[in-house]
Amino acid sequence: MTAAIAALGMTMALAGCGGTGGAADVTLKLVAADYGTNARTSSEKYWKALASEFESKNPGIKIDVDVRPWKTIDADVAEMVENGKAPDIAQIGSYSHYAKQEKLYTADELLSVPTQSNFLSQLSEAGKVHRVQYGLPFVASTRLLFYNEDLFTEAGISAPKNWADIKSDAEALKEKGVTTPIAIPLGSEEAQSETMMWLLSGGGGYTDTADGSYNIDSPQNIETFQWLQKDLVGAGLTGPVAPRELDRATAFKAFTSGQVGMLNGHPTLMQDAKKSGIKVGMVPLPGTNGKAKSTMGVADWMMAFKQNGHRREVGRFLDYTYEDKNVLNFAGQYDLLPVTYSANDAMVADDSHADLRKFLEALPASELLPYGKNSWGTVSDSLKKNIGRAVEKGASPSNVLGQIARDASSAEAAE
Structure with missing residues (x-):
């Protein structure tokens, strides 16, 4: 019975992150926004380090990192999609119009249950179109x-x-x-x-x-x-x-x-x-x-495009991205607010982030942009x-x- 339970647990874990067993060699294209202000603080360093760590733990999956400035990234991704060259993963400012076009995987199709349930509820709701979550909050802030x-x-x-x-x-x-x-x-x-x-x-x-x-x-x-x-x-x-x-x-x-x-x-x-x-x-x-x-609340979004059919591999990478250590690493580096309950609790308890408490306190009552409207x-x-x-x-x-x-x-x- 113990062996059966263990096997069932393994099956559930694999199903939750997209059924990742036996992945063939795959390269995932990630297009992400640059939160830095110069070459020294560029987000490219974060993503390349994260990709390298992920690749070492997940043989057969490579991450092609493409970091672009905020001023152009939304238009850049839109052009990629229009030209039939959608990235596997995009970290940009808006997701809903791609959801309307049925180009995105849902959160249910990508994430393990623990990862999906850990998002702050206000942000999960903001990531939904017709009560289905397509947008995965990446970082948040208040102003x-x-x-x-x-x-x-x-x-x-x-x-x-x-x-x-x-x-x-x-x-x-x-x-x-x-x-x-x-x-x-x-x-x-x-x-x-x-x-x-x-x-x-x-x-x-x-x-x-x-x-x-x-x-x-x-x-x-x-x-x-x-x-x-x-x-x-x-x-x-x-x-x-x-x-x-x-x-x-x-x-x-x-x-x-x-x-x-x-x-x-x-x-x-x-x-x-x-x-x-x-x-x-x-x-x-x-x-x-x-x-x-x-006050205004802002969230930036992760989304996964269906075009290349890499659901299982994308799900595995996203589960890794949303581990506390990675969420806190990025949010702490750019003094932004984490989007998960566990990472928020950790940040509140950390006196090195005391300056962010005013922003954290403002987030629950803030009004977000109408992200969920197509x-x-x-x-x-x-x-x-x-x-x-x-x-x-x-x-x-x-x-x-x-x-x-x-x-x-x-x-x-x-x-």
Whole structure:
């Protein structure tokens, strides 16, 4: 009986990770985003080390690592898929449109039960389309308003509590000669996230809370962008680079060099700023009259394409990727938040990650981007291309948001 139970346990374990017994020589193509800011911190080092460790434990499976910048990776993968050359695994920003096209394996088809059940429930739900999980959360973060404490002290100001404070603080910083009192990066790199932070602070968002439909050109959202246009951009408080031309990476680099007074940031920026000698203050992004509706949560995603038929091998690699030591290694290296219960518990208990506790505390009540909507990839692209125009001089925020809303409606209708 003992032997039978042991055999059954082995069968279940193999079935849970895709039935990996007897894998032939296979090379898996992995395309992943670069979280580093230079060659020394490139994510390529992490993935190549992980691949080497995995290969040594799994003879017959090789991992071809291809790390690409965030600015182009979503478009790069889309082009690969369109050309019939989908990678086996992609670690990018959006999965739902590939799920709609039935190009992805489900989590059930890939992962062992312990791995799948270990994802934070909020993130598992965000990875589902029609109640089926296709997107595997890779790392998460929440966003806070960062400010340069030394510049604030020199200007005689304190952390803002509402929109009026944001404007008056920015004005005080400008008077002191700060190059960019407040940075609002609405360039193509991550305009969809920057936009959502401001929409939430204005009491709006991308979707209607009642039925989940898009509500992009709601009165609250229009008022938010009218305020940004008039009171911050139009008042000359956002620096020499127009928001439409300003990417997140450029804004972050300017903050770490002491040229920016305030901007929305994630945990990685906190550590980069400290390494550069910037004394950082952090508060939730204030709302119009006080505390914002909620903070924004962000998740980046892993997904596995069916085209090459390597389900078993991919499942084995993903189970290995989501082991605690690997999750914590990546999240800790880039000061991001782990996506599993066990790794989160380990990070909370580790005093070396004490600076991340504010972000960890904010994650459960945060509002995530609408990842599970099949149309989100299309809507996100429209935001990246168009939203920066909404704050330009002479532009109509209502018209710009209306155009994006029409793009969203068309994308929804095409589902």
